[in-house]
Amino acid sequence: MEMALTLAAKGRGQTSPNPMVGAVIVKQGKIVGEAWHRRAGSDHAEVIALKQAGKKAQGATLYVTLEPCAHYGQTPPCVDAVIEAGIKEIVIAMKDPNPLTNGKSIQKLKRKGLRVRTGVLENEARELNEIFIKFKTSNKPFVAAKTAQTLDGKIATVSGRSKWITSVKTRVLARKIRDEFDAILVGINTVIEDNPRLNGFSRKKRLKKIVLDSSLRIKLTANLFKGVKKDDCIIATTAKASKTKIKQLERKGARIIICPSNKNGIRMKWLFRKLAEEKITSVLIEGGSKMVGGALAEKCVDKLYIYIAPLIFGSHSALGSIDGLRIKDVKKAILLEKRTIFKVDRDLLITGYPRY
DSSP states (O other), X not given: OHHHHHHHGGGTTTSTTSOOOEEEEEETTEEEEEEEOOSTTSOOHHHHHHHHHGGGGTTOEEEESSOOOOSOSSSOOHHHHHHHTTOOEEEESSOOOSTXXXXXXXXXXXXXXXXXXXXXXXXXXXXXXXXXXXXXXXXXXXXXXXXXXXXXXBSSOTTSOOTTSSOHHHHHHHHHHHTTSSEEEEEHHHHHHHOOOOOOSSTTOOOEEEEEOXXXXXXXXXXXXXXXXXXXXXXXXXXXXXXXXXXXHHHTTOEEXXXXXXXXXXXXXXXXXXXXXXTOOEEEEOOOHHHHHHHHHTTOOSEEEEEEXXXXXOOTTSOBSOOOOOOOSGGGSOEEEEEEEEEETTXXXXXXXXXX
């Protein structure tokens, strides 16, 4: 199962809206088939491994990181392929959270006489597919937020300079992590001040770029429009936006979404539900302090990536990494759970899950 999980992880960032899945077929102590799901619309891991095994699949054991699907999607149900191949035993890391399967395949396999074991390395499997699980169980995208800060929690000096707080290697890692998500989200201030391209690390990754811009201040010459396909740039705005500017942006190939607003600007919860309807399963927020603070205030953030550089700016008026929560009682502070700490060059990366 460890091998199957390692295989599954090779599909990271490439399988959306499908999960990452790995499969290993073993017969008489030898591996006769192994595969991972590469992208949506292509054969699933179990089917590829079964084709590789051929007649050797008869009487073999299949290890798979997720319950085989029981429904027709872009491909036929994998559970039928497993049964037809003559597999005698199947070891499954976790049940499929998709309501269209969710235990149905396990029951069918048992009815057909296969020995079924579940829950092997389930925690690791759930962590691997945390995006897919959130999307299928809540109809909302998995939302992560990233910030890069100094030891004293600042993202810019007192004069507003922020390039560069983290090292080159750290920034490369941050771009690689972008590729794990369907979309990257920033605020209009980030676009105006930094004029970023918002590209991922791999040229093969088609990353959607989302900008929160309540009054459409974005320039038609912004870098993020360069080299992108139609509708890959999404501008979330409000009813007060200029209709003329909307038409100009649409001619640039941008998609405009009119959102309800609140005191902080655009209602992010509403926007994320809308994005989920368009099969955007995950979003990485890379906005400024108010953007991250606003998302945390609306309890939208599922995971945090906090890059910390060994620098000190030492000024009360320097911009902090998170703003807008207005927490008055220490007991009501957001707690970061399941924390991990990685050393990246001279910097640290802390990841964790907010408990509201």
